[in-house]
Amino acid sequence: MGELLTVGVEEEFLLADPVSGVAMPVSEDVIAADAPAAGPVGRLKPETSLAVIETASEPHRELSRLADDLRSLRSAAATAAEAVGCAVLPCATEPLPAPPSPPTGGERYRRIYEKYGARIFGHMTCGMHIHIGMPDRERAVAVSNHLRPWLPALQALAANSPYALGEDTGWASFRSVWWGYMPVAGPAPVFASAAAYDALLDQLVASGVILDRKMAYWFARPSEFVPTIEVRVTDVCPTADTAVLLAALTRALVATCQEELDTGAPPPAVSGQLLAAAHWQAARYGMEGDAVDVFTGHPVPAWSWVEKLVKHITPALSDAGDLAYVTGGLAELRAHGSWAARQRGIVSAGGGPADVAAYLASLLLK
Numbered sequence: 001m002g003e004l005l006t007v008g009v010e011e012e013f014l015l016a017d018p019v020s021g022v023a024m025p026v027s028e029d030v031i032a033a034d035a036p037a038a039g040p041v042g043r044l045k046p047e048t049s050l051a052v053i054e055t056a057s058e059p060h061r062e063l064s065r066l067a068d069d070l071r072s073l074r075s076a077a078a079t080a081a082e083a084v085g086c087a088v089l090p091c092a093t094e095p096l097p098a099p100p101s102p103p104t105g106g107e108r109y110r111r112i113y114e115k116y117g118a119r120i121f122g123h124m125t126c127g128m129h130i131h132i133g134m135p136d137r138e139r140a141v142a143v144s145n146h147l148r149p150w151l152p153a154l155q156a157l158a159a160n161s162p163y164a165l166g167e168d169t170g171w172a173s174f175r176s177v178w179w180g181y182m183p184v185a186g187p188a189p190v191f192a193s194a195a196a197y198d199a200l201l202d203q204l205v206a207s208g209v210i211l212d213r214k215m216a217y218w219f220a221r222p223s224e225f226v227p228t229i230e231v232r233v234t235d236v237c238p239t240a241d242t243a244v245l246l247a248a249l250t251r252a253l254v255a256t257c258q259e260e261l262d263t264g265a266p267p268p269a270v271s272g273q274l275l276a277a278a279h280w281q282a283a284r285y286g287m288e289g290d291a292v293d294v295f296t297g298h299p300v301p302a303w304s305w306v307e308k309l310v311k312h313i314t315p316a317l318s319d320a321g322d323l324a325y326v327t328g329g330l331a332e333l334r335a336h337g338s339w340a341a342r343q344r345g346i347v348s349a350g351g352g353p354a355d356v357a358a359y360l361a362s363l364l365l366k
Contacts, residue, residue, distance in 0.1 A: 003061070004062075004251075004320055005061075005132050005133050005251055005254060005255055006059035006060060006061055006131075006132070006133035006228075007059065007060060007061075007063075007066060007130065007131065007132055007133070007247045007248075007250070007251045008056065008057045008058060008059040008060065008066070008130075008131040008228070009056075009057045009066065009070060009128060009129070009130055009131070009243055009244075009247055010054060010055065010056045010057075010128065010129040010131070011054065011055050011056075011070070011073070011074075011090070011126075011128050011236050011237075011243065012047055012052055012053070012054050012124075012125075012126035012127055012128070012236055013052065013053055013054075013055070013074075013077060013088045013089060013090055013126060013236065013364075014051060014052060014088070014089040014094060014126055015027060015030060015051050015052065015053060015081060015086045015087070015088060015089075016051075016086060016087050016088075016089050016094075016096075016357060016361070017086060017087070018085070018086060018087040018361070020096065020354060020357075021087075021089070021095055021096045021353065021354045021356075021357025021358065021361075022094075022096045022097070022098045023094045023096070023098040023101060023123075024051060024086045025049070025050035025051045025101040026050065026051075026084055026086055027046055027047065027049075027050050027051065027052060027053045027104060028046070028050065028104070028105065029084045030044060030053055030077070030080045030081050030083075030084055030086065031044045031045070031046060031053065031080070033080040033081075033084050034076055034077070034079070034080035037076065037079075037080075043055060043073055043076045043077075044076065044077055044080060046104045046106075046109075047104065047124060048103055048104060048109050048112055048113065048124055049101040049102075049103065049104065049124030050101050050102050050104050051094075051098075051101040051124060052101075052124045052126060053077060055070075055073035055074070055076075055077060056073075057069040057070055057073060059131065059133060059228075063244055063247070063248055063322060063325060066244055066247060067240055067241070067244045070240040070243055070244065071240050071365065074088070074090075074240060074364050074365055075365060078364055078365060087361045088361065088364055089357055089360045089361050089364075090126075090160075090236050090237065090238045090239070090360055090361075090363060090364050091126065091160060091161060091236070091238070091356075091360045092125055092126045092127065092160050092161035092173065092174075092175035092235035092236050093123070093125055093126070093161040093163065093164040093165075093174050093175050093178065094123055094164060094165055095163040095164070095165075095166070095354075095357045095360075096166055096353050096354060096357060097165045097166040098123075098165070100123060101123070101124065108211070108212075111211055112211060112215075115211065116181075116182070123164075123165065125161070125175040125178050125179050126175065126235070126236040127175060127179070127232060127234065127235060127236055128158065128232075128234045128235065128236045128237060128243060128246070129230055129231070129232040130230070130231045130232075130234070130246065130247050130250045130251075131223060131226065131228035131229070131230050131231075132228055132229050132250060132251050132254040133227060133228055134222070134227050134229050135227070136194075136227065137194045137197075137222045137227075138193065138194045139258075139261075140194075140221075140222035140223075140227075140228070140229040141191050141193065141194045141196075141197045141222055142261055143220075143229050143257045143258060143261065144188050144191070144218075144220040144221065144222070145190045145191065145267035146257035146260050146261065146265075146267050146268065147220050147229075147231070147254070147257055148187055148188065148190070148219075148220070148267070148268070148270060148275060149275065149294045149295065150253055150312070151187070151219050151220065151231070151233045151279070152233075152275075152278040152279050152281070152282040152291065152292070152294070152305075153291065153302075153306050153309045154231070154233055154234055154246060154249060154250065154253075155173065155176065155219075155233045155234060155279060155282040155283065156172070156173075156282035156285070156286050156287050156291060156302050156305075156306070156338075157234075157249075157286075157287065157306060157330075157333070157338070158173070158233075158235045158237060158242070158246055158339075159172035159235060159282070159283070159286030159287065159338055159339065159340045160173065160175075160235040160236065160237060160238060160338075160339040160340060160343075161173050161174045161175040161176075161235050161340070162174065162340045162343055162344055163343060163353050163356055164178070166353050168344070168347065170284075171283055171284050172282075172283065172284065172285055172286025172287070172288065172338065172341075173235050173283040173286060173340070174283075175235050176235075176279070176282075176283035177283060179217065182215075182217050183209045183210065184204055184209065184210050184215065184216045184217060184218070185217040185218070186218065186219065186276065186279065187218065187219055187272065187275050187276060187279065188218035188219060188220050188221060189218075189272075190267055194222070197222070201213050201216055217232065218232075219231065219232060219233040219279075220232070220233070229254060231250050231254075233279075234246055237339070238339050238360055238363040238364075238366070239363050239366040240365075240366065241329065241366065242329070242333075242339070244325075244329075245325070245326060245329035245330070245333075248317070248320075248322045248325060248329075249309070249310075249313070249326060251320065251322075252313040252316035252317045252320060252322065252326075253309070253312075253313050253316075255313075255316035255320070256312060256313045256315070256316045259315075259316070268295070270294045270295070271294070271297075274292065274294050274297055275294055277292055278291065278292035278294050281299075282302075285302065286302070286338050286340045286341070287302045287303065287306075287333070287334075287337075287338040287340075287341070288302070288337075288338060288340070288341055289302060291304075291305035291306075292305075293305060293308075303334060306330065310326065310327075310330070342359075343356045343359070343360075346359055
């Protein structure tokens with residue numbers, strides 16, 4: 001076994017009134033409240049919407065260190081938010097109705113808001129981005145080609161946004177739908193090389209459809225800033241434990257793809273339309289319905305598809321020492337229901353979206 005791949009996690013969180021659960025556009029105040037404790041590094045970062053903050057862990061090889069890092073960042077966010085009278089919600093869409101949030105200060109955020117409108121960026125979604133260390137950009141693009149068939153399983157496992165603006169959307173991950181409004185989002189194309197990737201990205205920027213290279217929101221892509229492959233298909237997770245579970249699965253999947261590359265195996269031959277359908281199904285039903293087996297085109301129970309993923313990556317999980325952690329985390333989700341299902345359970349028991357918001361806020365430090 002070679003050296004473990006590094007894994008880091010970015011998490012986006014909604015800022016909300018601690019009583020009503022309505023989004024509050026106060027990210028600049030929250031970041032300022034954290035600054036004295038954070039020092040020059042800065043633990044909390046702005047996002048396009050003033051109602052959202054972002055955290056980013058360091059890269060780690062041990063899951064326990066990643067978990068500690070995520071909990072520390074979540075705690076810092078909660079402390080800073082409390083200082084300005086708001087709560088931090090680990091939810092992927094705004095559960096309560098609210099006016100569109102204004103953009104964060106700065107020329108880039110203003111241009112994004114003006115081009116794509118309040119329909120998208122006035123109600124910002126909150127995702128989780130998992131970074132796996134790569135030796136170079138060429139390798140990251142090649143790994144992306146091999147990852148594509150399995151990403152709907154990660155999307156379904158992380159589904160955490162059934163409610164948006166006070167309504168049950170009917171989706172397990174409505175964030176996926178909202179984010180799909182963007183012109184360059186969804187499964188990444190298959191690229192022959194990093195040069196081909198960069199050429200298409202440059203064309204998209206030159207077309208004016210996206211403003212810069214960072215706005216290619218494919219589900220997997222080489223990072224523009226650090227030597228990683230960035231997997232960005234999941235909702236933000238309510239608990240750090242679930243975030244680490246998704247990170248462990250992603251790392252093992254990337255490691256398995258690297259093994260395939262080393263043996264000269266070509267990328268899996270999967271229909272682009274069928275893959276898009278699998279992502280649609282994952283967003284619509286999460287773990288409570290059927291998934292699409294992209295290798296056969298047949299519907300299968302979502303948990304069966306996840307089991308197929310785990311079987312595919314078990315050697316990598318074992319090599320990393322992560323198999324027991326992943327097995328336990330998946331068993332917990334299966335026993336108690338997905339996060340989308342748990343939110344709906346609150347409403348079925350007589351609660352409302354405000355109760356869902358309070359429940360999610362209570363999970364931030366779990």
